[in-house]
Amino acid sequence: xxxxxxxxxxxxxxxxxxxxxxxxxxxxxxxxxxxxxxxxxxxxxxxxxxxxxxxxxxxxxxxxxxxxxxxxxxxxxxxxxxxxxxxxxxxxxxxxxxxxxxxxxxxxxxxxxxxxxxxxxxxxxxxxxxxxxxxxxxxxxxxxxxxxxxxxxxxxxxxxxxxxxxxxxxxxxxx
Amino acid sequence: xxxxxxxxxxxxxxxxxxxxxxxxxxxxxxxxxxxxxxxxxxxxxxxxxxxxxxxxxxxxxxxxxxxxxxxxxxxxxxxxxxxxxxxxxxxxxxxxxxxxxxxxxxxxxxxxxxxxxxxxxxxxxxxxxxxxxxxxxxxxxxxxxxxxxxxxxxxxxxxxxxxxxxxxxxxxxxxxxxxxxxxxxxxxxxxxxxxxxxxxxxxxxxxxxxxxxxxxxxxxxxxxxxxxxxxxxxxxxxxxxxxxxxxxxxxxxxxxxxxxxxxxxxxxxxxxxxxxxxxx
Numbered sequence: 001x002x003x004x005x006x007x008x009x010x011x012x013x014x015x016x017x018x019x020x021x022x023x024x025x026x027x028x029x030x031x032x033x034x035x036x037x038x039x040x041x042x043x044x045x046x047x048x049x050x051x052x053x054x055x056x057x058x059x060x061x062x063x064x065x066x067x068x069x070x071x072x073x074x075x076x077x078x079x080x081x082x083x084x085x086x087x088x089x090x091x092x093x094x095x096x097x098x099x100x101x102x103x104x105x106x107x108x109x110x111x112x113x114x115x116x117x118x119x120x121x122x123x124x125x126x127x128x129x130x131x132x133x134x135x136x137x138x139x140x141x142x143x144x145x146x147x148x149x150x151x152x153x154x155x156x157x158x159x160x161x162x163x164x165x166x167x168x169x170x171x172x173x174x175x
Numbered sequence: 176x177x178x179x180x181x182x183x184x185x186x187x188x189x190x191x192x193x194x195x196x197x198x199x200x201x202x203x204x205x206x207x208x209x210x211x212x213x214x215x216x217x218x219x220x221x222x223x224x225x226x227x228x229x230x231x232x233x234x235x236x237x238x239x240x241x242x243x244x245x246x247x248x249x250x251x252x253x254x255x256x257x258x259x260x261x262x263x264x265x266x267x268x269x270x271x272x273x274x275x276x277x278x279x280x281x282x283x284x285x286x287x288x289x290x291x292x293x294x295x296x297x298x299x300x301x302x303x304x305x306x307x308x309x310x311x312x313x314x315x316x317x318x319x320x321x322x323x324x325x326x327x328x329x330x331x332x333x334x335x336x337x338x339x340x341x342x343x344x345x346x347x348x349x350x351x352x353x354x355x356x357x358x359x360x361x362x363x364x365x366x367x368x369x370x371x372x373x374x375x376x377x378x379x380x381x382x383x384x385x386x387x388x389x390x391x392x393x394x395x396x397x398x399x400x401x402x403x404x405x406x407x408x409x410x411x412x413x414x415x416x417x418x419x420x421x422x423x424x425x426x427x428x429x430x431x432x433x434x435x436x437x438x439x440x441x442x443x444x445x446x447x448x449x450x451x452x453x454x455x
Contacts, residue, residue, distance in 0.1 A: 020218070035292070065239045065282040074280055075239035080323045080356045102323070103356035103415070124414055125323060125358035126447045127225055128242040129233035147294050148242075148282050160225075162218075162416065173355050173415055 004158065008056045008097055014119050017163045019172040023121065024158040029058045029100065033079050035149040036142075037087040044090065051142030051151055054096045058121075061101035063148035064138070065128070073138045073154075075128030078102040081120070085109050092116045100161055104173050114169025121161035134159040177311040178258045179455060181267035184313065187453050188271025191317045192247060193279035195451040196239045199230055202385040203362075203423075203448055210360055210413075210420040219418025223360075226413075226446060237280075241447045244281040245319030247272045247301040248379060254310035265303065273297040284322070304376065316452040318383050324361060324445045327353035330375055333437040342367055342439050343402055349441035350406050350422065355415020358445035360423045362386060363406070366440040369430035377428035378442035383450040386424040399425045423448075 005013065007027035017023070030052060032040065040050050061081050065074030081101030088099070089112035098119040105113075105120065113120060123131055137155035144150050164172040199207075207230070211223040233240040249268060253259075261267075276283060276298035285299065286292040308314075329352075331345045346365055353361065366377025389396040403425045412418025423446065432438065 022221075063242065063282065063284075065242045065244055066280045068237065068280050071238075074282070075233070075242035075244075077242050079243070080326070082356060102358065104354060122355075122414065122416075124222055124225055124229075125355075126241045126445050127229040129236065129238040129240060130225055130229040132238055133232065147296065148284070149294075162414075164416075 007058050011117050015117060015167050017119055017166045019163050019166050019170065021163040023161050023163060025161060026157050029060050029154050029156055031060045031062045031152040031154060033061050033063050033149050034083055035146045036151050037084050039143060041087045041090065054091060054094060056095065056097040058098045058100060059096060061099065073132050073135050076132040076135055077128030078123040078125055081105060088112065092118050105171065110165060110169045110171055113165050113167065117167040119163060119167055120165035122164040123161050176256055176258050178260050179313060180261040181259050181264050182261055183455055184264065185267045185271040185274065187315055187455060188268055188317065189275035191315065191451045191453060192272060192275030192281065192319065195317060195449045196244045196279065196281050196319060197237055198234050199240060199447065200450060202387055204230065206386045206423040207446060210423060214418050214420050216412055216418035218416055219413040219420060222413040222416065223420065239281060241321060242282055243284060243321035243323065245321050246285055247298065248318045248320050249301050249303045250316040250380065251303060251305045252308045252314040253305060254312045255307050256311040257313055268303055269299045269301055272299050272301045313455045314452060316383050316450065318450045321445060321447065324357040324443045327357045328442045330371065330440045333439055335437050337437055343398065345439045346402050346441050347405055349443065351409060353443050354411055357443045359411050359415055360413055360420040360446050362444045362448040363422050363425045364442040364444065365425065365427040367427060367429045368432035369438060371438055373430055374438040374440040377430060378440035381426035381428045382442055382444050382448055384426045390427055392429065395427050395429060399427050
């Protein structure tokens with residue numbers, strides 16, 4: 001079914017999501033991919049705070065191309081989520097609300113999604129120009145030195161995603 | 176002997192990097208359109224039509240088709256009667272990549288060392304393959320390669336006894352393992368024969384062949400068609416969410432090999448299979 005929802009979303013709202021739902025997200029999400037995850041994970045191991053409060057927030061696995069003058073962002077489609085699997089259960093157990101990416105996750109991640117009643121959405125891989133149109137604001141909030149891999153706070157409007165692992169922890173890809 | 180200034184190579188490389196990251200070649204647009212028309216899954220059709228819409232937005236608004244604007248893989252075919260002047264050719268090619276990726280607002284996705292991993296901030300160096308050919312022209316083919324699909328590519332050192340069936344199974348198994356990660360519908364480049372590195376290079380080069388065309392070798396053409404049908408019967412579908420369009424093309428190149436071996440490489444590319452050529 002097609003739905004419109006605001007992000008961040010509450011646990012109760014998440015529990016109404018079902019695999020295969022087409023959802024248009026409006027609100028705030030954060031980007032982080034390989035290098036930012038590695039750095040966040042190392043911070044946690046050292047007992048340091050993360051650069052933003054991940055509680056209930058959604059991380060979008062994405063590193064954009066540079067914005068042309070007057071534009072919010074460049075091309076902005078999802079990257080393969082599986083490369084973040086090493087770090088994801090820890091972040092979910094700390095309260096991360098959900099993720100947007102593409103591709104399969106490990107069983108450990110699926111179990112962590114179920115345990116925390118989280119959600120994993122897929123955005124359409126390779127549709128970076130189309131997805132960029134749904135991003136209305138972008139601001140680097142941490143790890144600026146990582147360039148495209150910096151952590152960005154994004155405001156999105158009707159950002160199209162598909163539920164691929166709902167809070168039950170079952171993956172649509174394994175169907 | 177014809178003289179060509181290497182600055183002409185720099186200019187061409189820069190323009191080609193920008194063009195191909197915003198405008199997909201006609202052959203790829205056509206196979207994607209065909210897929211959209213024949214897809215039976217409703218979700219699959221919805222995804223394919225969004226991909227077509229994405230191509231239109233990219234071209235009209237100069238937003239790269241995909242944010243992963245790739246590592247620049249460049250095939251240089253240099254005529255043996257050409258004298259390149261005005262500097263080092265390799266530097267000139269990398270200068271073209273630097274210029275194209277910087278002035279074209281393309282993503283800088285290259286790190287300087289595979290383990291230390293500092294971004295070079297200009298997408299250099301390119302991966303360059305040279306060949307010397309007859310004539311007095313320089314042909315440049317650029318294929319910016321995204322790594323979602325590159326990571327799912329494989330080399331198999333099969334035994335001669337594995338034969339045709341073994342080769343087909345290897346290709347299909349690589350596609351199956353790639354699944355949703357490689358952004359299907361994919362283009363599958365295959366190299367059969369040669370040595371370990373030769374088959375990988377052929378698989379990469381096969382991706383630059385026009386989608387929808389076939390090998391000149393009759394039995395290889397048949398294999399391309401048969402393997403494509405089998406891949407599309409897997410049901411992986413657009414974005415890996417089910418459907419009959421898992422691959423748009425299977426392109427195979429072959430080369431003589433050793434009596435003891437049957438190397439097979441499968442280089443997987445997503446639906447944004449960018450390739451562009453220009454002759455100087």
